[in-house]
Amino acid sequence: MSGLSLGLIPLAVLMWLCTYPSRALPMLAPGIERLPAWAVAYLRLAGPAALAALAAVNCLLTSDQPPRLLLGIVPLAVAVCVVIVARTRLLFAGVATAVVLVAVARAVGYA
Amino acid sequence: MSDPTGDGATANRPAETVEQSRAHLLRDGLAIASYALPVGLVYGLLTIQAHFSLLDVVVACMVVLAGGSQFAAAGLVKTDAPWLAIAGVTLLINARHLIYSASVAPYTVARPRRERAVMAHFLTDETFALALAHFRRIGRFDARGYWLAAAVIFFPWTIGGALGYVAGSAVDTNRLGLDVAFPAAMAGLSLGMVSGRRDVAAAAGAVAIAVPVGLIAGPSVGLVAGAVIGPFAGLALPAEPAVAAGPDAGEPETVPDATERAAREGLP
Numbered sequence: 001m002s003g004l005s006l007g008l009i010p011l012a013v014l015m016w017l018c019t020y021p022s023r024a025l026p027m028l029a030p031g032i033e034r035l036p037a038w039a040v041a042y043l044r045l046a047g048p049a050a051l052a053a054l055a056a057v058n059c060l061l062t063s064d065q066p067p068r069l070l071l072g073i074v075p076l077a078v079a080v081c082v083v084i085v086a087r088t089r090l091l092f093a094g095v096a097t098a099v100v101l102v103a104v105a106r107a108v109g110y111a
Numbered sequence: 112m113s114d115p116t117g118d119g120a121t122a123n124r125p126a127e128t129v130e131q132s133r134a135h136l137l138r139d140g141l142a143i144a145s146y147a148l149p150v151g152l153v154y155g156l157l158t159i160q161a162h163f164s165l166l167d168v169v170v171a172c173m174v175v176l177a178g179g180s181q182f183a184a185a186g187l188v189k190t191d192a193p194w195l196a197i198a199g200v201t202l203l204i205n206a207r208h209l210i211y212s213a214s215v216a217p218y219t220v221a222r223p224r225r226e227r228a229v230m231a232h233f234l235t236d237e238t239f240a241l242a243l244a245h246f247r248r249i250g251r252f253d254a255r256g257y258w259l260a261a262a263v264i265f266f267p268w269t270i271g272g273a274l275g276y277v278a279g280s281a282v283d284t285n286r287l288g289l290d291v292a293f294p295a296a297m298a299g300l301s302l303g304m305v306s307g308r309r310d311v312a313a314a315a316g317a318v319a320i321a322v323p324v325g326l327i328a329g330p331s332v333g334l335v336a337g338a339v340i341g342p343f344a345g346l347a348l349p350a351e352p353a354v355a356a357g358p359d360a361g362e363p364e365t366v367p368d369a370t371e372r373a374a375r376e377g378l379p
Contacts, residue, residue: 008167011194015175015184018201019208024231026212027219035209038346043206045313045342047179048301050204052314053321053337054183055297057190057330060322067326074291081295082302091299092149098295102288 073105132248133256136241140263143237147264150296151271154181156279157293158272161189168276172269176235179300180204186293192331203338211239218243218252226254233261309345316344 035043059078061067080101081094088094127135151172158168163185175181180201187197211234219227241260246252279289301314317337325333 008163008188009170011184011188011197012167012171012174014194014198015171015177015180015201018198019175019177019180019205020232022206022208023212023234024228026209027216027227027231027234028224030213030216030220040210041309041346041350042342043209045309045345046203046338047207048305048310049313049317049341049345050183050200050334050338051179051297051301053317053334053341054186054200055294055301056318056321056337057325057334058186058297059291059294061325061330061333065329067330069322069326074294077288077291078295078298082298085299085302090146091296092146092153094299095153095292095295098291099288102291103286104288106286106288 073102073110077101077105127248129249129253129256132245133253133259135248136245136256136259137263139244140237140241140260143241144263144267147237147267148271148274150178151268152275152278153292153296154178154185154268155272155275155277156289157182157185157296158276159279160290160293161185163188163276165273165276168272169269172272173265175201176233176265176268177201177205177208178235178268182293182296182300186297187331187334189293190330192334196331196335199335200338208234208239211236211243214243215239215246218246222252222254230257230261233258233265235261235264237264307351309348309351311345312348313342313345315341317341319344 055078059075060070062070077098081098084094084097085091154172155168158171163171171181171184175184183200183204184197187200212231215234219230222230238257238260241263242257245256245260249256282289305311305314317340319337320340321333321337323333324336327333328336
């Protein structure tokens with residue numbers, strides 16, 4: 001991997017194009033944001049849904065073709081992270097604990 | 112300026128002077144920055160697994176400046192998902208900014224259009240939460256306050272991302288268990304956005320769709336299916352009554368409580 005590769009910069013620009021209008025339109029054209037109530041409700045729910053789906057896909061599925069269900073230390077560590085974040089609201093603490101759990105498990109040959 | 116909030120806020124004496132409110136904003140902002148830096152570190156670590164370059168990471172932090180979608184994109188790049196899918200997920204995750212922008216718009220309406228266009232780029236969860244609270248305290252717009260609110264997330268997030276990348280490049284990420292950081296961060300962030308049973312249903316629905324679809328059609332298809340269909344599980348439940356109390360009672364009901372939670376967790 002090259003520290004100065006430009007390979008994903010166009011992707012960043014594409015993501016900006018998908019983000020900036022949401023941030024700018026109501027400020028530049030007041031009134032445009034008056035969406036139907038169901039659409040506002042859907043948008044509010046899209047964030048947790050997308051991130052939950054992302055977490056599930058990344059910890060429960062292998063990257064093989066076809067994918068397989070993955071059980072073991074990684075999903076367990078993610079579950080521990082969820083419990084810690086739910087109790088403390090500290091994302092970093094949850095992630096750090098999950099990382100340590102997996103590292104220790106691998107060090108002792110469990111995973 | 113006429114009453115920007117529509118709730119008579121400017122008719123009353125401001126709760127704090129501009130200087131007091133800026134100091135308040137700075138205190139709150141430093142708390143956010145102290146979280147944004149380590150979360151940025153986690154993001155930097157994750158991008159290594161997705162084969163980003165250091166320049167990619169820094170540019171993404173500065174240009175996209177939207178942590179949830181940046182984390183999502185890193186995960187999708189790792190699984191070789193098409194860029195169209197990444198664009199769709201980005202659009203979906205960041206659509207909530209419409210609500211933030213609409214809430215700030217009454218305060219910025221008298222500012223030059225070009226200034227508003229630049230300000231919009233920095234309207235993250237945290238900037239929104241800090242700036243709106245500041246405007247409400249003083250009863251009007253304050254450019255210096257807005258840029259202060261933007262700076263306390265922009266710099267720690269970008270610096271954290273770069274530091275995480277540099278530090279992570281020097282170690283064996285799998286041996287140290289750093290490969291679990293991505294799904295753990297996603298699960299934690301999802302939890303941070305949950306503020307009621309509809310959110311829980313949406314998240315659970317997304318997982319219930321994403322995993323079986325992912326097993327059949329591949330992880331990236333499962334992810335998009337879960338993200339798009341999951342919210343309908345939340346919509347199927349009756350809406351919870353809004354609690355109109357406290358200093359934000361005058362804000363539109365569409366401003367999610369999850370915003371401030373996300374802000375506390377340091378995600379742009």
